[in-house]
Amino acid sequence: MLLSRTLNSYLMRHRTKINLLVCLSSGNANKSFALVGFSASAPPRVKEDIIDQRKKHLRLLEEIKQHDLPWAIGNCAEAETFAHMDSIGRQLPVAVNDLHGMIAVTLTLDLKDQSPVGPCAQCSELIYKLQSQLSCAIFNLAPVKGDNGEP
Numbered sequence: 320m321l322l323s324r325t326l327n328s329y330l331m332r333h334r335t336k337i338n339l340l341v342c343l344s345s346g347n348a349n350k351s352f353a354l355v356g357f358s359a360s361a362p363p364r365v366k367e368d369i370i371d372q373r374k375k376h377l378r379l380l381e382e383i384k385q386h387d388l389p390w391a392i393g394n395c396a397e398a399e400t401f402a403h404m405d406s407i408g409r410q411l412p413v414a415v416n417d418l419h420g421m422i423a424v425t426l427t428l429d430l431k432d433q434s435p436v437g438p439c440a441q442c443s444e445l446i447y448k449l450q451s452q453l454s455c456a457i458f459n460l461a462p463v464k465g466d467n468g469e470p
Contacts, residue, residue, distance in 0.1 A: 338396035356399030
C-alpha cells in the first residue's frame with residue numbers, strides 16, 4: 320500500500336513494470352546474483368536513450384520481432400535485466416563463466432496494481448533465444464501473455 324501511495328501520481332501517468340532476475344550458479348551453490356530492472360517509462364527522448372543502451376548491452380534485442388505490440392523492442396523491464404546476463408556470466412566461477420550450468424528465475428510485477436505479469440510476446444521470444452544462445456535455464460514465475468500482450 321505504501322508503494323502505491325508514494326508513487327501514485329507517477330504510476331497514474333506511466334504503466335511501470337519492475338522485473339527481478341535471480342541467477343544461481345550450479346558450479347557454486349553460494350554464488351548467486353539478483354538484478355532489478357524497470358520498464359522504460361520516461362519522456363520520449365530519454366526512453367529512446369534507455370532502449371538504445373539496452374540494445375548495446377544485449378545485441379539479441381536487434382533480432383526480436385515487434386509482434387504487433389504498441390511499445391518498442393527493449394522497452395520492457397525484462398530487457399533491462401537480461402541485458403546484464405553477460406556481466407553475470409563473467410562474475411561466475413570459471414567452470415560456468417559461459418552461463419552453462421546457471422539457472423535464472425525471473426518475475427515481473429506491475430507496480431500500479433502490484434500483481435505479477437507474464438512476459439509479452441517480445442520478452443517470450445527473448446527468453447527463448449537467450450536460453451538457446453546461452454544454454455541457460457530461465458524460469459519465469461508469472462503466466463505468459465497472449466499475442467496481444469495481455470495475460
